[in-house]
Amino acid sequence: xxxxxxxxxxxxxxxxxxxxxxxRMLQQVGPDGLRLQEIAREVGVSHPAILHHFGSREGLxxxxxxxxxxxxxxxxxTSFAAGEAEKDPxxxxxxxxxxxxxxxxxxxxxWLSLSGVSQDxxxxxxxxxxxxxxxxxxxxxxxxxxxxPPFEDSANVVMLSCFAMxxxxxxxxxxxxxxxxxxxxxxxxxxRRWLAERLVERLETSLP
Amino acid sequence: xxxxxxxxxxxxxxxxxxxxxxxRMLQQVGPDGLRLQEIAREVGVSHPAILHHFGSREGLxxxxxxxxxxxxxxxxxTSFAAGEAEKDPxxxxxxxxxxxxxxxxxxxxxWLSLSGVSQDxxxxxxxxxxxxxxxxxxxxxxxxxxxxPPFEDSANVVMLSCFAMxxxxxxxxxxxxxxxxxxxxxxxxxxRRWLAERLVERLETSLP
DNA sequence: AGGGCGACTTACAACATTGTCAACGGCCGA
DNA sequence: TCGGCCGTTGACAATGTTGTAAGTCGCCCT
Numbered sequence: 001x002x003x004x005x006x007x008x009x010x011x012x013x014x015x016x017x018x019x020x021x022x023x024r025m026l027q028q029v030g031p032d033g034l035r036l037q038e039i040a041r042e043v044g045v046s047h048p049a050i051l052h053h054f055g056s057r058e059g060l061x062x063x064x065x066x067x068x069x070x071x072x073x074x075x076x077x078t079s080f081a082a083g084e085a086e087k088d089p090x091x092x093x094x095x096x097x098x099x100x101x102x103x104x105x106x107x108x109x110x111w112l113s114l115s116g117v118s119q120d121x122x123x124x125x126x127x128x129x130x131x132x133x134x135x136x137x138x139x140x141x142x143x144x145x146x147x148x149p150p151f152e153d154s155a156n157v158v159m160l161s162c163f164a165m166x167x168x169x170x171x172x173x174x175x176x177x178x179x180x181x182x183x184x185x186x187x188x189x190x191x192r193r194w195l196a197e198r199l200v201e202r203l204e205t206s207l208p
Numbered sequence: 209x210x211x212x213x214x215x216x217x218x219x220x221x222x223x224x225x226x227x228x229x230x231x232r233m234l235q236q237v238g239p240d241g242l243r244l245q246e247i248a249r250e251v252g253v254s255h256p257a258i259l260h261h262f263g264s265r266e267g268l269x270x271x272x273x274x275x276x277x278x279x280x281x282x283x284x285x286t287s288f289a290a291g292e293a294e295k296d297p298x299x300x301x302x303x304x305x306x307x308x309x310x311x312x313x314x315x316x317x318x319w320l321s322l323s324g325v326s327q328d329x330x331x332x333x334x335x336x337x338x339x340x341x342x343x344x345x346x347x348x349x350x351x352x353x354x355x356x357p358p359f360e361d362s363a364n365v366v367m368l369s370c371f372a373m374x375x376x377x378x379x380x381x382x383x384x385x386x387x388x389x390x391x392x393x394x395x396x397x398x399x400r401r402w403l404a405e406r407l408v409e410r411l412e413t414s415l416p
Numbered sequence: 417a418g419g420g421c422g423a424c425t426t427a428c429a430a431c432a433t434t435g436t437c438a439a440c441g442g443c444c445g446a
Numbered sequence: 447t448c449g450g451c452c453g454t455t456g457a458c459a460a461t462g463t464t465g466t467a468a469g470t471c472g473c474c475c476t
Contacts, residue, residue, distance in 0.1 A: 012422085012423070014423080014424085015423095029240075030238070030240065030322060030323070032237075032238065032240045032241055033240055035462090035463075036463075036464070036465095037462085037463075037464095045423095045424075045425090046424070046425055046426075047463090047464085047465095048424075048425070048426090048465080048466085049423075049424055049425080051464080051465065051466090052422090052423070052424070053423090056464080056465080057463090057464065057465090107322060109379065110318060110322055110378055110379075111322060113378045113379040113382070114238060114315060114318055114319060114322070114378065115238070119379070119382060122382075123379075123382050123383060123385075123386035123387075124386065126383060126386040126387040127386050127387055127388075127389060129387075130387045130388065151388070152388060152391055152398075152402075153402070155387045155388035155391070156388075156399055156402045156403070158387050159383055159384065159387050159388075159399060160368075160372060160403065160406075162375060162383050162387075163371060163372045163373075163374070163375025163376055163380070163383070164368060164371045164372060164375065165371075165375075166371070166374070166375040166378065166379065167370060167371025167372065167373075167374040167375045168371055170318055170321050170322065170374065170378075171317065171318075171321040171327070171331075171374065172371070174321070174327060174330075174331050175331060175334060175367055175370050175371070176367065177331070178331035178332065178334040178335050179331075179334040179335055179337075179338045179363045179366050179367050179370075180335075180338065180359070180360060180363035180364075180367075181335065183360055183363070190360075191364055191367060194360075194361070194364045195364070195368065198368075198406075198410065202406065220452085220453070222453080222454085223453095243432090243433075244433075244434070244435095245432085245433070245434090253453095253454075253455090254454070254455055254456075255433090255434085255435095256435080256436085256437095256454075256455070256456085257453070257454055257455075259434080259435065259436090260452090260453065260454070261453090264434080264435075265433090265434065265435090
């Protein structure tokens with residue numbers, strides 16, 4: 001006898017595929033643009049199958065957001081845990097940007113922010129990151145016998161990084177094309193390298 | 209005889225009111241969230257009246273975006289034309305941010321960017337602004353007998369300002385609350401003042 | 417073997433939304 | 447005064463969307 005022809009291969013493989021494809025669509029068209037039938041068509045199931053797994057459209061959105069959130073947390077943590085935060089800050093900025101932009105997290109966060117959906121996961125690590133950045137900064141200053149700026153300054157650096165990455169991810173291409181048409185920097189890598197230099201510069205500044 | 213009871217007061221006052229209210233809604237719920245019936249209810253007309261004036265839903269969106277775009281251009285120009293660009297940069301940053309954020313332009317631009325609608329108006333002035341900023345910078349450097357960094361550096365400053373304002377407008381509150389919960393800066397004014405200082409600092413830097 | 421269960425489908429209900437149509441009433445120019 | 451135009455309306459058509467109901471199929475456990 002042949003193995004299972006095609007049905008129910010894993011217990012529920014479809015659930016995962018739905019989540020994956022819905023996630024891709026969500027960051028493309030936003031929460032209001034999601035269409036169950038479209039997802040179903042793409043996945044290769046009927047749309048009630050989605051409702052079967054997630055209860056409702058909103059349940060699906062919630063599940064996708066939840067999943068993306070934990071994925072983002074994990075990505076960010078590994079980005080920082082690579083331990084290069086102190087060695088090559090430009091590479092760190094570029095790497096964080098990539099996990100942020102390349103995986104569509106930035107677009108998703110923007111969609112959610114605009115739609116008024118809470119985005120706890122996305123911001124949950126920010127406080128921690130600011131603490132870490134400031135701790136490293138303070139240690140380095142102490143080693144050099146300099147006076148370190150207050151925590152607020154470090155927090156501002158982190159916030160600025162956030163905003164810059166989000167803005168870049170949302171409309172970086174258009175802004176770059178309009179601001180500096182001559183320079184060939186379609187991906188914005190030059191800009192981010194420049195930004196990383198400025199951030200490091202700031203973190204190395206000390207009080208008089 | 210009484211004046212016109214209530215009908216057709218100006219030739220078509222309704223058109224303006226529709227544009228105004230649709231604009232407010234557009235920046236609230238985004239292009240996909242606009243509902244003709246809701247607008248009509250708010251304005252106090254029936255929804256075919258909207259279709260009569262703008263042809264279609266898309267026509268309405270287009271008209272609103274067009275209008276907001278020219279308004280933004282005007283706002284930005286006056287912000288810069290106030291002539292304080294050289295005197296009090298922090299005030300300039302704050303003022304630009306206010307016309308950008310307070311009038312909902314930032315949210316609208318974000319919606320449009322995410323939705324894939326072209327946003328020519330929003331970016332059209334950026335090149336010009338970068339040129340102006342660089343020109344002033346260069347003049348000041350020459351007066352002081354210093355070497356001015358290349359245009360790309362000034363353009364990067366402008367881009368960073370854009371991104372920061374956009375990011376701030378979209379999710380500034382959440383990011384601030386997460387990054388630096390202790391500091392009471394709900395409106396982000398302290399952050400923007402800090403940013404303005406950094407921007408000026410950068411613009412005053414010269415090549416070795 | 418057979419009952420229960422989970423995954424899934426088809427068909428359908430309920431509803432919202434955009435857009436069309438015919439009609440109406442005031443205003444203006446001929 | 448009359449005819450036409452403009453802004454507007456109510457009713458309706460067409461379509462798409464979420465959600466429900468009932469039934470099918472295969473698997474697992476007893």
